[in-house]
Amino acid sequence: MKIIAVNAGSSSLKFQLFEMPSEEVITKGLVERIGSNKAVFTIEVDGEKVVTKTPIKDHKVAVSMLFEALSKHKIIKDLEEIKGVGHRVVQGGEKFLESTLITDEVVEEVRKLNPLAPLHNPANIIGIESFRKALPNVKQVAVFDTTFHTTMPRENFMYATPYEWYEKYGVRKYGFHGTSHQYVSERAIELLGREESKIIVLHLGNGASLSAVLNGKSIDTTMGLTPLEGIPMGTRSGNIDPAILGLVQQEENLSLTELLEVLNKKSGYLGVSGKYTDNRDIVAEMNNGCDRCKLALDIQIKRIVDYIGSYYVLMGGLDALVFTAGIGENSWEVRELICNKLEVLGVKLSEKKNKTRGLEEINCCESKVKVYAIKTDEEVMIAREVLRVK
């Protein structure tokens, strides 16, 4: 049975086609710059990327191009072979406690959550609507980034702001990257050989978040109402004193929208270094003597370690530390810088294993805490959910 996992952004559409339940990836690809004359459609055929540059008016057109490409390249014979579509939806609020079969009512409920995720949910809905039009009789499932974190206790998800903001507007911490946190923590539980466990997941990509996973359930995470909260990232500031906004607003005569744009798109590695958003550039330039690159990384690592200390206390110990996503999976330097600060917790990284690509367990034998580098796979989780949800 063939299932597509879809991740729709405002001008992009990522897809991955699986044979299920074997989880074999049949093809994957990406449509970028939807809505422009210079859109790019990329699909993998027999392991090779086939790239088409053409105007693509909207997501509906992108979806028909995808189906045309699937038949043209003989990846599928007939659209009838596709038995399910799974959609990543960023914000499920307090309404969606698990992945959900998509109906008209579900689309309306997701739409009601748009004010909580104005940059993401409207695009997710466009993706859902395009696939529902193209495949009206096929099962479609929404898989939410927030679901895994719905097990947080209230003192961990509430802000100490007026309670009415929570009641009226849903102001609370929701957390994101849930599908990834769930996938790698489940793998860590397999490696540990027991469900009863205290795990900290470090999802370190352009966007980055940590979670405290107790006995398989998320009890805290660093991102909040939006993905801006938590640790500094490629272009996001993470936590700051909100009063900074008042000061800079006055000094630079910026609107709140403009200030939030700076915190989302011009801060983090980019803001501190003044130049780079990519971790590889930050590390390379730091090694070339760029002091502000070193500072950008030092700040991020300090904040990551702060959260690890706090989650250690929250869970009353730690069995495993799990690194994942672009930086977590690939940067031995970042893993080493973090683990070197955690010796007090009994973390001992093996220098050699940490530099061995593809190895999951990278701690020394005598380490009290397991350290894993686990490749995340949000798409396969989405495909599994399409199978599971009735």
Ligand code: ADP
């Ligand atoms: P997102 O999905 O949030 O866009 P990713 O998980 O793709 O982010 O991670 C992107 C980050 O991963 C970038 O900062 C990039 O530098 C880093 N990264 C990707 N590949 C490598 C690598 N081989 N070595 C070091 N860092 C890497």
